[in-house]
Amino acid sequence: xxxxxxxxxxxxxxxxxxxxxxxxxxxxxxxxxxxxxxxxxxxxxxxxxxxxxxxxxxxxxxxxxxxxxxxxxxxxxxxxxxxxxxxxxxxxxxxxxxxxxxxxxxxxxxxxxxxxxxxxxxxxxxxxxxxxxxxxxxxxxxxxxxxxxxxxxxxxxxxxxxxxxxxxxxxxxxxxxxxxxxxxxxxxxxxxxxxxxxxxxxxxxxx
Numbered sequence: 001x002x003x004x005x006x007x008x009x010x011x012x013x014x015x016x017x018x019x020x021x022x023x024x025x026x027x028x029x030x031x032x033x034x035x036x037x038x039x040x041x042x043x044x045x046x047x048x049x050x051x052x053x054x055x056x057x058x059x060x061x062x063x064x065x066x067x068x069x070x071x072x073x074x075x076x077x078x079x080x081x082x083x084x085x086x087x088x089x090x091x092x093x094x095x096x097x098x099x100x101x102x103x104x105x106x107x108x109x110x111x112x113x114x115x116x117x118x119x120x121x122x123x124x125x126x127x128x129x130x131x132x133x134x135x136x137x138x139x140x141x142x143x144x145x146x147x148x149x150x151x152x153x154x155x156x157x158x159x160x161x162x163x164x165x166x167x168x169x170x171x172x173x174x175x176x177x178x179x180x181x182x183x184x185x186x187x188x189x190x191x192x193x194x195x196x197x198x199x200x201x202x203x204x205x206x207x
Contacts, residue, residue: 019105020113026090026106027113033086040114042083046091047107050078062101071095111152120150126166130157143169 030039051058060066060074072095079088094100115122123143125131131139136153143151147169166173 015102015105016109018099018102019107019109022090022094022099022102022106023109023113026087027110027117029086029090031117035084035086036114036117038084039087040110042087043103043107043110046079046083046087047104051103061095061103064098068095068098071100115152118150120152121147121169122154123151124154124156124166124168126156126158128157128159128165131155139167143167 026039026043027036030036051061057074061071072092075088075091075095079091083091091100091103094103094106114120121143123139125139131153136155140151140153151169
C-alpha cells in the first residue's frame with residue numbers, strides 16, 4: 001500500500017470511529033427523551049436535504065479557517081426553527097469541537113445503531129429509477145413479512161442496472177420463492193413501470 005492510500009485509510013477509519021462515538025451520545029440522549037425516531041429523521045434531512053445539495057455550506061462546516069462560533073451562528077439560523085433543540089444543541093457541540101466535517105459519519109453510525117436497537121434489518125435496494133412511495137412501502141412490508149423483522153430500505157439508483165432492480169439483505173440475494181412474492185406485489189402496485197421493474201427482477205432471479 002502506498003503512503004497516500006494508507007493515509008486515506010487512517011483518515012476514513014478515524015472518521016468512522018468518531019462518527020460512532022458521537023452517534024452513541026446523540027442516540028442515547030434522544031432515546032432518553034423519547035424522540036430517537038425524530039432525531040434520526042432530522043439528522044438525515046440535515047445531511048441529505050441541506051449539506052448534500054449545498055457544497056459551499058458543507059465546505060464551510062468542514063473548514064478550519066472559519067471560526068467555530070460563526071458555524072454555531074449558521075446552525076442557529078438554518079436549523080434553529082426547523083430541528084428539535086436536542087439536535088441543534090448536538091450540532092453546536094460538534095461545531096464547538098471542530099467536528100462538523102464528520103456529520104455524515106455520525107449520520108451513518110446513528111442509522112446503524114438505531115437499526116440495531118430496533119432489531120431492524122437493512123435491505124439494500126438498487127434500482128434503475130427511483131422508487132415511488134407506494135412501491136417503497138410495499139417492498140418494506142413484503143420483505144418484513146419474509147424476514148420476520150422490521151426492514152429499512154437503503155436505496156440507490158443506477159440507470160444502467162440490467163433488469164431494473166437488485167435487492168440484498170446482508171450477503172443474501174433473494175431466491176425464486178421471494179421473487180415470486182415480489183412479482184405478486186408488482187401486479188398490485190399502481191405504478192406501471194414499477195410493475196415491469198419488479199416482474200423483470202423476478203424473472204432474472206428465478207433463472
